[in-house]
Amino acid sequence: MTIADAPARDRRALITGLGVLAPNGLSTEEYWKSVLTGESGICELTRFDTSAYASRLAGQVRDFVAEDHLPGRLLPQTDVSTRFALAAADAALADAASGPDTCADYAMGVVTANALGGFEFTHREFRKLWDSGPEFVSVYESFAWFYAVNTGQISIRNAMRGPGMALVSEQAGGLDALGQARRAVLSGSDLMVSGGVDSALDPWGWASQLAGGRVSTVQDPDRAYLPFDAEATGYVPGEGGALLVMEAASAARERGAPRVYGELAGHAATFDPAPGSQRRRTGLIRAAEGAMAQAGVRAADIDVVFADAAGVPALDREEAVALNALFSHHGVPVTAPKALTGRLYSGGGPLDVATALLSLRDDVVPPTPHTRQVPDEYGIDLVLDEPRHQPLSTALVLARGRWGFNSAVVVRSAEA
Template sequence: MTGIGVVAPNSSGLERFWEAVLEGRQGIGRVSRFDVSGYPAVLAGEISDLDPAEYLPARLLPQTDVSTRLALVAGEWALADAKIDPDTLIGYEMGVVTANAAGGFEFTHREFRKLWTQGSKAVSVYESFAWFYAVNTGQLSIRHGMRGPSSALVAEQAGGLDALGHARRTVIAGTPLILAGGVDSALDPWGWSAHISGGRISRATNPDRGYLPFGIEAAGHVPGEGGAILVLEAADRAEARGAQNIYGEIAGYASTFDPPPRSARPPGLRRAAELALADAGMEPGEVDVVFADAAGVPELDRAEAEAIRGLFGREGVPVTAPKARYGRLLAGGGPLDVTTALLSLRDDLIPSAPVTSVPSEYGIDLVCGQSRAAAVGSALVLARGRWGFNAAVVVRKAPVVNKEGR
């Protein structure tokens, strides 16, 4: 992974985001885009420090939903961070793999309103694709001339890790460079109603107490918007071009699916972690930190804690959930957790979660309050999507790939 672009509620831009994470800066607040006074939930992680119109051509704005605009900005930043100019490369040697859980929610709901109130002639012609789950992959590939193997995946919160895993597979199969990750946004009134209907949203009004995964007071999560786009390259290509930023490598990936409700079989999260470690050729004892899915719902937190404890032993590995300060970002959550893990590897720091008390029966070493200095050579990132999706990615420090030692 040689380039990263971040758009997040606590701060956008890679280094600004990392600074916000380490400072424990709050990215959650009361929804500001519409009146939520009549709703049972009022907190979200909104991006307020970024106007995509400042970075994108004006012609793209009428064609795109807010999620696609954010993805395009993140993609631009990732390529700039990797110091790659796509115009100098062969289009068929570059591809795009993204995940999306909601599609162009705000765009399509605006056009539906026009249809109902003004008639079909008022509906934008761009509605034909702006709503679609694959639109971020499509717009990124068009904008950067990336004509190689490309995909779009849908697995809710787990989808972003699936996108990175599939991108890795595509590079291994022979495509030298893939732009991959996930960005989501569903914070319009219709999207907000959809979030609430899922039954897992926090009803808190205090941003500092809204999302407390693994905490005794956990009572749901806070949704957010944003995510991350990363540049994945074959190691030999990165070496040949003298890549300056080598954040790490995806050493292992796996996905599983939960059994049906009321099944006697266990959930699939631990199995996903085991398969990802096996794919990386690693034992549990070689993992330095786990970035948890961190649902914030007691029964789901309990199940994840059981999976972590069963794999690593009681308090056998530090666990963290920095997303508790900016929200669950649907398909954007996994890539942003991978980004945070890579920065932990780079700086030997494990960020914290804003939780003060963890039930003793969970048996996990949750990093709380302040960031923790530690030698971090590898990390396991976990994600679960609604309806049974599980995904796990192992990242670790990459070997030096060029003569300058960068």
Template sequence: MTSATVVTGMGVIAPTGLGSKAHWANTLRGAGAIDRITRFDPEQYPSKLAGEAPDFVPRQHLPGRLIPQTDHMTRMSLVAANWALEDAEVQTGDVDEFGMGVVTASSAGGFEFGHRELHKLWSQGPEHVSAYQSFAWFYAVNTGQISIRHGMRGPSGVLVTDQAGGLDAVAQARRQLRKGLSLSVTGGVDGSNCPWGWVAQLAGGRISTADDPARAYLPFSAGARGHVPGEGGALFVLESEDAARARGITSWYGAIAGYAATFDPPPGSGRPPGLRRAIALAMADAGIEAADVDVVFADGAGSPELDRIEASALRAVFGPHGVPVTVPKTMTGRLGAGGAALDLATAMLTMRDGVIPPTVNVPAPMPDYEIDLVTRCRTTAVSTALVLARGHGGFNAAMVVTRERS
């Protein structure tokens, strides 16, 4: 029998806080972290709100030599990886370097770094462009920098599937563990809150233009008019249960019990969206039925059309009002590839403490969606959670995480 894949460490950087403890405390308080952008002047843009990681000062966490080499997103990733390894009590020097891998997800790469260097190119000339531009912008840079810093030379990679990426990366790491890898750092930390990245996100046509943070991102509600972007996410240490026990670890946050990914058909094809099938396949992979799921962390696109599709999938699988559904990302915004990874972290904290966090600012869902949307903290035993994510262009991912301890 295949050893379970367990999460032995996590590192969180999110608008709701630096570190899993701060993130969880603020999430349970329903502390919305969406506000006017401060990383650049948003006045000339139709959308001016974002979720920004608070008080993140890279030099407080990283060697000074890494600062000029890295984008803001990569600095957050390096710190999250450090925290995940510390949380898992991993001493990388004690593990075979080829037995450790890194799999991360990214939506775009180091856009802020690229924006700055392109500005130098056109305003000052090519001799002023940093040599680090050759890789600091690249969507695989987080994987590369983490693997270099910690001497992780085993099977690694990067997934680029927008919001679904955080789950897809964890699933890829799970595959490598099943092939014999000792451990993997995986998940997603993302964000491109800079003028170049902002224009790219606006081009998708799904960002809210509301100026009131409490009214800007309202998934499943009558007021849904788009989403708010954000930055951050979560990275994890994944191990097989056998490998974790071999180094003396006897408890963990949870087990990655099931996963599936599907792709939506082209518009106008007449074929149904793929989210419902992803849910069914993930539950089958985990060997569970709908009645076994205690909570769903929904994708919550905040677009009426996409919300309706997700609500329909949930209703088809679980029945009307059949399972508690929550969208805690209403506090942070949608964090690109980091969003689903943060939801996965929050799901495991939910299982640990038996509290489902709220979907803030949404007093009630649209009645015809027929979903049990959690709008205030709900205390209940949670042993199995389903996390959903969808990426722009048709990506769907579903992951089942279970509470397993010795």
């Protein structure tokens, strides 16, 4: 197939494989079970001594053994975030029953997002530099820290020579990556691996996250991260994320893809107006409207919203105002299962998309754990306590990054 053939083919962007690696689940179904039963991955950080830090809780991926997933030659050249990305990509491709054996190399591509880089790898190598000298620094430091390395390593490992991109837009980056992968599919690529993971749970990375001023200092894991709660004080950082396999509908059908989770039907990204601006609406509203317009749906067609859910009172209030403007008072169920994992930076959006697709598959809205009291002024129908079973066909997923990034995607079930 050539790009010239694309207009005559069904190029809807279908999700045919999920690869999840999260603090509360090392596989898609393990994670999904944890979401529905309220099993949290937030605990005291154990990678180093955190006793001197104001915040000591994190969504930490435990029991991941890199040697079980990757060949030995890759271990010396990869940061923990790249190991997560490679493992998640392998899982997604296995789930889709696809890869180099089923698709031509130039018809496959990779788009990933990364917000933090290879913090742990770089911190270790810098310590060698300071303690022992430059001759002890790994040659792999030249790329292991880099934001684009996950795209490169996944491409090399799977002989994917088509479009390759890397995006850096903090918490919004993962949705932006999926949007760019969709664009590649619409332009002629048969298959894209896309999403994001992040990890920075070493001393340097941890200090960098705390310096942002939005991390909760509450030490009770059940009360530290409370999206849309009257007692919200900030968020808990986490690590991990999700990689997805996205295929053109024609290509998936021709090769006999074993399953289709749904369609990524629309995406839009915006920036917030400058502080003090009065004539422009918030960028989150414009992103949501753009994604819905691209998907050809109205607000009334959205069955559930997976919120950005910053856990910072001012940001939660802003998002609630946007949701009211889009859907009216209590107009649509809203959920934030990320309260079980912490905010995963570039991994958060793709993990929410995977969760949304599982919700559509099983007709259930997962609850927002631990949140108890939503201020009346927010006017949102936040799903609390227990999963809500109802027919679902279309979901809106939102993400906001620091410094004004906004991103939104619309996903719909395969039957919609």
